[in-house]
Amino acid sequence: MSSSTQATAGNDQIPEGPSADTAAVPLEIIGRSPRQLAWLRFKRDRTGVICAGIVGAFILIAIFAPLICALYGKNPYTLYGQNDNLLNSYGMPIKPNGGIDSNHWFGIEPGLGRDIFALLMYGIRTSLGISLCVTILSVALGVLVGLIQGYVGRKTDYFLGRLTDLMMSFPQQLFFIAFTPVVIALFVKPTEQEPTYIRFFALVLVQFFLGWMSVSRLVRSQVLSLREREFVEAAQLTGASTWRIVSKELLPNIGSTILVQTTLLLPVNVTTEAGLSYLGVGMQDPTPDWGLMFQKAAEYYQSDITYMFFPGIAMLIFVVAFNLLGDSVRDALDPKTIR
């Protein structure tokens, strides 16, 4: 990968040194925007393209999980193992390899006997949904705070910066574990049955609460350096409003940072979400969830290791692919960065 990126890295660099002012420019008249150049570079990066394909597949799974399971003919709620007598008296799948057969491609769950393939499809959907919401909200708030800090500066910058520090010093895992039940209790009376969407909402909220700071810091530093650039002064000179300067001059220039941060933040959020479910404060049974599958699998791994494989390998592929994609995106957008 790196060889192909490096070979193309010099593409958009300006011929420096004593070049004649009227140097002949290539005949092609329509210029390539920095974005188009980045796209060209990205397309040449094979790892990046493969990872983009894998990530795309995961996203398609998340979107079309119901459709996939309908075609597959199973759902994640039916207790196939118990209904069809596929479990022995200890609750273990009778068939070898966790009960894998032509009917249940990934086998069945020990204990309840649900279909693992269907569980995984829906689990990816839940986890990715939560993480995507967290990521989008975090990035949006991070960009907003960073822009304000960087552009307004002075006291605002100082106080927002200290707030960011404060939030960053929270012990994340502890905070999530402690506050998810608290947030849920705010919306649901202890006596009532809690609806799934409340938990979804609460999980998004707590993770988002501690998720935006890295983005805001990065955006702030970028805006601080961009603001000093003369093209921003040129815009001020023409009487451009603050809004116009922010939206037309600053935002397009931090677009690549935002994109890279998003691709790096999402897998982190997915693992965090899975971690929370594993610890028992995330989604609850019977809602299918990626992290919850690990929790279940951990209970049975001594007698049925197969169950651990499928969510585990899926998660591994997902995180690796997403991180490599993030690297490739960064390389493509900013070929001058030295890794």
Added chain:
Amino acid sequence: MSEQLSLAKPALPSQRKGGPLLEVEGLTKHFPLRDGFLFKRQVGAVQAVDGVDFTIHEGEALGLVGESGCGKSTTGRLVTRLLEPTAGQILYQGHNITHTDRKHLAPIRSQIQMIFQDPYASLNPRQTVGTIITGPMEINHIQPPGGHEKRVRELLETVGLNPEHYNRFPHEFSGGQRQRIGIARALGMQPKLIIADEPVSALDVSIQAQVVNLLQKLQHELGIAFLFIAHDLAIVRHFSHRVAVMYLGKIMEIGNRTDIYETPRHPYTHALLSAAPEANPDDEQERIRLAGDVPSPINPPTGCRFRTRCWKAQQKCTTEEPPLLQIAGNNTGHLTACHYPQDPTTAARDEDVVLDPALAALEQNAQESAEESAEESAEGSAEEQ
């Protein structure tokens, strides 16, 4: 470089007839230095610009020259109102615009434009040349006949670029070409005054002359007034009708081009002139080598600011600040701030003036040992801040 810059000398412009376009009086900018945790308090100020007066008439080119850090850019940014002046006033066509806010500044915004020093930082890398040039027009509701695109082509042609390149991005151009785009952007606003902040100092020497020539052509043809900022006198020589020499936030000498280049009075102007490469190397010229660093603008020397490096400095220079006056022997409009001005000549003297820091220190020690130590400790503490 000198050869490149010796352009076909235009006829010396006669005194401009136009009225004053921009009048600057006592313009001051102090950047506060803050210190302290949580509750910042001001511990001092960078006196970047300290009481500067000058006037630019319509269609006139004023060169502003001085060493790095003397406050030239700050002056330019104050005039364009990118910075808020600490004191003094700026009159544009008789209107006081010193503290006018953005909304009320709108009518004259387009008339004062700027060309920046760094051609790589002054164009938004995410916008096409077309957007870069039309954006300012849109903001100021300038509707050129024939539409924006036609106007962009015209402007690109005016500045010597291929008009078909309006769809290209800045990274596809060389430094000189980018600077031309910056010029086209300024021209699109139909300005009456352009502040050019070292527009060629970031460019290759071979290109500098081309860009200066272009600016000069525009200045002559369109009658735009210029404040041309440069750090040496050679660049502005053929461009400016008048020249101001700045040192540590103050104007040391200002006058017509001939006054400054042929009959300079201020020791600092002499030093700058002797540093500038001459078009004609056979000319016998005095040689002055300025030694030492520019003192810190946080704690500038008392009296005359140039005295720490001046070879004519005397007791009076320490205590009394020389006013910017038309001293005896000067033409009208030629003002010099010096107690002991040089002879109005640039011819070689018998002995070169070589300012050696060690020598200067020895001499000064003999004269004003007490003062010197006091001042040095003050400077030392200034640097610590």
